[in-house]
Amino acid sequence: MEQDDKKLFVLDTNVLLHEPLAIYSFKEHDVVVPMTVLEELDQIKDRKRDVSRDARVAIRALEDILGGQTTPEEIVSGVPLPKREGHGDAVGSLSIFPDHQLEFTQASLPGDNNDNRIINTALHLQNQFAPRHVVLVTKDINMRLKAKGAGINLVEDYRTDQLIDDIRFLTKGFHQFEGDFWARKEHVNTETQGRHTVHRVPVKEVGEENFYTNQYLIDEDSNFCGRVLSNNDEELEILDLGRDRLLNLDAWGIKPKNVYQGMAMQALLDPDIDLVILTGPAGCGKTLLAMAAALEMVVERGLYDKVIVTRNTPEIAESIGFLPGTEEEKMAPWLAAITDTLEVLHKHDVNPSGSMNYIMDKANIQFKSINFMRGRSIQNSVVLLDECQNLTASQIKTMITRMGEGTKLICSGNLAQIDSNYLTAVTSGLTYIVERFKNFDGSANIYLNGVVRSRLAEFAEENL
Incomplete structure (x- = not known):
């Protein structure tokens, strides 16, 4: 040259x-x-x-x-x-x-x-x-x-690690068909595998969408809801879930309020999915669903040994030393969203504070600083990584590579609430892993469409 x-x-x-x-x-x-x-x-x-x-x-x-x-x-x-x-x-x-x-x-x-x-x-x-x-x-x-x-x-701009040009094109984790999904499907092969029903449908009858593993499929008119198990470019293998069954799922007394939460809960409770990525606006239920599913899997089902909660806190390394108490106590101000969620899950108990203390001990809930996660290998745990939108791609890679055998990682974040000076919605590490992991059969990504926190929060999200 x-x-x-x-x-x-x-x-x-x-x-x-x-x-x-x-x-x-x-x-x-x-x-x-x-x-x-x-x-x-x-x-x-x-x-x-x-x-x-x-x-x-x-x-x-x-x-x-x-x-x-x-x-x-x-x-x-x-x-x-x-x-x-x-x-x-x-x-x-x-x-x-x-x-x-x-x-x-x-x-x-x-x-x-x-x-x-x-x-x-x-x-x-x-x-x-x-x-x-x-x-x-x-x-x-x-x-x-x-x-x-x-x-x-x-x-x-430096865009080497930028996988999409517009956040509107970010994978949502589900595809919604117009009308009835089963209309004009002529070559469907259905079989039962244990408790599950699996459909095999020719790709050309489904549409031109580029479907990927663990993508959810829903339609407008019927009760259909499925999850893609595989796609060999000729045939789509779909696990039949059913919208009603999704809405009747239960985790620690919490039931989905819409089909998007139902898809998220199905992925969260599936032990074969090692990574669940939850995105969506404030008030859509990301943290509540993640914590409810974590308690369900650790305490009720005994699938994991403990819950580790961590998040990105830009100023934490500078500030944490001045706070009194243990690492968990120092982390409390930055993880108030988690303790708020625990209060919601136990607000109807006779003694809510006693219930919270009991559950935190029973589920072995640990609050950890992301700064001290390097070099660790986390085994048989549910790890909640909150506020992922403020992490770079390399920081999220550092966290994911800490996950050992038998550990489930739940990443959640809202791309509209990025606080970092150097990140935008398209360069955030959360956007990066959504795109990078969409073809990985051990991960699922769900965009929680709709605010369910309150009518005030819903109006604010739509109009402010």
Whole structure:
């Protein structure tokens, strides 16, 4: 490839915090890291927050390439990226640009903050290497606007781990047919497998939808509800569930209020499904269903030994040490949604607080910080990972890889309530695992359509 055909990507700090190994994501093109980015990583690496780990990983990755016998001149001109497993197509170079040596011109932005220095670096390189394409990559929306206004021709978001372009196209976990599902189905083969009824229907009679394992199927007119067991592109194998049977499921005294909750409860109570992903608006019942199913499976059915509850808390590493008590007691302020749910499940008991204490002991409910889950192997447990929308893809991968034999993981979140500065609905780790796991036969994903918390919450969701 000619040198002018190779792009030059200038990385902002938030790209390396979002994906510490982002330097390997640009294939044959060259990567430039401004000195200001190294200074920001240096300031972040010692903070008592989860993001500091990502900063340290990024710094180590840069040191692995640029350390050793590399001369200062080579670092500035560019060092070829070494071969790395899983990144075989990364054959460009990496360089550090000494932006502190830049002299400001009339075209430059004032160098009074780090964002401006990085933009000035991209501007300088754009002028120096023209007509070669220089691309500034940042996850900061405002910085992208400033860069465009300053005269940088190519400004992009970092989207290597983005699987969809519009959140409207995110898999919902179910497909609803118009009318009656069984209308115009001429070649159906039905058989009984123990307590279950399984239908085999030609794919061409079902429709052009790309059906996947454990996707739920419902229709508008009949009582039909099924779950896809397999799809070989010619024949669809469907487990018959029945809408009435779903609505009569029971977990710890909780029954589904609509068919979407029924599908979620069926997946939650199925021991053959290791990962259940619940998405939906506030008040749709994600946490309540997850906790009710967890108590049912641990206490009533004895399928698991304990319940572990955890969630992402950006400021927890900094704040947790100042709170009194054990780890569980320190976590209580961030897991109030779980204790609220336990109160709802036992509000009709004679002594609700006594019931809660008894159940927390009986089900061995443990509140854990996500920061202290690394390195663990969790066996024979139900793990509730709440507020997943604020996790990156790499953070969720860290959690999922902790799950050992006989453990069921329940991930829940609302993509409309992302608090992270670096995530959007399409780049959230929750969106990532919904798309990545949709063809895995050990997982199910359900979008809980409809707010059931109260009529006030329902009106607010629809009109605010």
